Amino acid sequence: MARVEVVAVEGLPEVRPGDPLAALLAARATFAAGDVLVLAHKVVSKAEGRVVALTEVEPSPRAVALAEPWGKDPRQVEVVLRESAELLRAERGVLICRTRHGFVCANAGVDASNAGAPGTLVLLPLDPDGSARRLRAALPNRPAVVITDSFGRPWRHGQVDVAIGVAGLAPLEDWRGRPDAGGRTMRASRMAVADAAAAAADLVRSKDGGVPAAIVRGLSRHVTAGDGPGAVALLRPPGEDLFV
Amino acid sequence: MARVEVVAVEGLPEVRPGDPLAALLAARATFAAGDVLVLAHKVVSKAEGRVVALTEVEPSPRAVALAEPWGKDPRQVEVVLRESAELLRAERGVLICRTRHGFVCANAGVDASNAGAPGTLVLLPLDPDGSARRLRAALPNRPAVVITDSFGRPWRHGQVDVAIGVAGLAPLEDWRGRPDAGGRTMRASRMAVADAAAAAADLVRSKDGGVPAAIVRGLSRHVTAGDGPGAVALLRPPGEDLFV
Numbered sequence: 042m043a044r045v046e047v048v049a050v051e052g053l054p055e056v057r058p059g060d061p062l063a064a065l066l067a068a069r070a071t072f073a074a075g076d077v078l079v080l081a082h083k084v085v086s087k088a089e090g091r092v093v094a095l096t097e098v099e100p101s102p103r104a105v106a107l108a109e110p111w112g113k114d115p116r117q118v119e120v121v122l123r124e125s126a127e128l129l130r131a132e133r134g135v136l137i138c139r140t141r142h143g144f145v146c147a148n149a150g151v152d153a154s155n156a157g158a159p160g161t162l163v164l165l166p167l168d169p170d171g172s173a174r175r176l177r178a179a180l181p182n183r184p185a186v187v188i189t190d191s192f193g194r195p196w197r198h199g200q201v202d203v204a205i206g207v208a209g210l211a212p213l214e215d216w217r218g219r220p221d222a223g224g225r226t227m228r229a230s231r232m233a234v235a236d237a238a239a240a241a242a243d244l245v246r247s248k249d250g251g252v253p254a255a256i257v258r259g260l261s262r263h264v265t266a267g268d269g270p271g272a273v274a275l276l277r278p279p280g281e282d283l284f285v
Numbered sequence: 286m287a288r289v290e291v292v293a294v295e296g297l298p299e300v301r302p303g304d305p306l307a308a309l310l311a312a313r314a315t316f317a318a319g320d321v322l323v324l325a326h327k328v329v330s331k332a333e334g335r336v337v338a339l340t341e342v343e344p345s346p347r348a349v350a351l352a353e354p355w356g357k358d359p360r361q362v363e364v365v366l367r368e369s370a371e372l373l374r375a376e377r378g379v380l381i382c383r384t385r386h387g388f389v390c391a392n393a394g395v396d397a398s399n400a401g402a403p404g405t406l407v408l409l410p411l412d413p414d415g416s417a418r419r420l421r422a423a424l425p426n427r428p429a430v431v432i433t434d435s436f437g438r439p440w441r442h443g444q445v446d447v448a449i450g451v452a453g454l455a456p457l458e459d460w461r462g463r464p465d466a467g468g469r470t471m472r473a474s475r476m477a478v479a480d481a482a483a484a485a486a487d488l489v490r491s492k493d494g495g496v497p498a499a500i501v502r503g504l505s506r507h508v509t510a511g512d513g514p515g516a517v518a519l520l521r522p523p524g525e526d527l528f529v
Binding site: 232 | 287288289291295376377388437438440444447474475476477478480484490491499518526528529
């Protein structure tokens with residue numbers, strides 16, 4: 042019977058720049074080949090030193106202009122702008138950005154929640170697919186690794202976790218051209234496996250940052266020996282978008 | 286330890302209009318209070334007779350005009366238009382619609398895959414929250430019920446399953462105002478629990494329609510005695526959207 046299990050990895054300490062994340066994880070969980078480790082990006086970013094102290098940020102005039110009407114901290118807006126390739130919308134104090142990696146999300150993924158210390162911002166990893174590959178290589182039995190962030194979506198309330206870095210998991214499962222149960226060829230069906238794994242893991246995690254990691258078992262048919270194309274394969278080029 | 290389990294409900298027959306869906310499910314799975322039954326909408330739509338034979342559809346001139354340049358069946362486009370409150374985009378043969386319920390998706394959820402018979406289209410249920418409530422009431426031990434569809438998303442390739450009908454599951458978990466692990470108040474964090482459950486269930490289902498249902502166990506903290514607000518609580522009113 043098809044079955045998937047999601048188990049939280051509990052007891053991780055607050056992670057600091059330079060901490061050996063793979064070793065911290067391996068001390069708290071057992072990984073088997075075919076497992077998928079799903080990890081909130083914040084612990085990865087912190088271990089990689091992708092944190093910024095607000096006191097070290099000099100806001101640009103543009104950041105001041107965007108921050109002021111909404112009572113936001115212009116230094117935080119400055120960091121958001123630095124992380125953005127493009128500012129898609131700035132309304133009611135919310136900045137919708139295309140990050141330098143190509144992800145479209147609020148505030149370019151820059152966040153003060155669960156930052157570990159007051160006055161600190163956590164950024165997305167510089168190269169989340171690279172981070173996932175390094176982590177995979179350093180973990181016993183090389184589980185697939187998915188690094189996530191919580192993204193808001195158009196048209197729907199609430200956030201869901203999506204994959205921003207992937208190693209060893211096929212990010213998409215392509216059903217196009219295969220027959221359905223009635224023998225009819227299916228169109229336009231590609232399942233975003235890595236995003237579904239990210240969302241599933243979020244069901245056992247906690248948003249206060251206390252449980253940033255989970256293991257998803259039962260997805261070994263999507264786990265690959267090589268690291269694969271990574272989460273960049275999930276990015277739809279702007280010109281190809283059919284929704285917006 | 287926090288743990289969630291997703292188990293496929295296997296062996297469902299092809300469902301036809303008028304079939305007793307709850308009885309068919311109860312014969313193939315054991316439900317406990319606190320379980321969440323996640324169901325692809327197609328079996329619900331078929332049981333409710335929300336299917337259309339193409340031979341009975343007379344396309345309007347607008348449907349013909351939209352279909353012709355892309356070699357699409359104007360009768361199918363006609364059905365899509367009838368199911369739509371608003372056509373948001375029509376490009377390269379893809380119709381992005383706001384359905385009469387308020388969901389934004391391709392083709393207003395109208396689909397010929399897994400329709401059961403050639404020349405047949407499956408529509409979304411008329412009132413998916415009502416369908417979920419009726420199903421819940423008819424199932425042993427009243428598990429929560431989530432009815433799903435696979436939606437494409439802006440900016441990202443692939444589809445993920447989202448909740449279009451919900452009964453007995455809190456669709457959103459609100460973390461706003463709660464402290465993070467560092468004592469800092471969190472902003473703008475509402476987890477779309479019902480969408481995460483939908484995505485998790487999709488990991489054990491199959492896109493060929495052979496396994497349309499799964500049970501998610503371990504979410505009882507989100508399961509409510511009353512049926513709750515349903516999936517309509519996930520709909521962001523068009524004027525409030527920050528992304529598009």
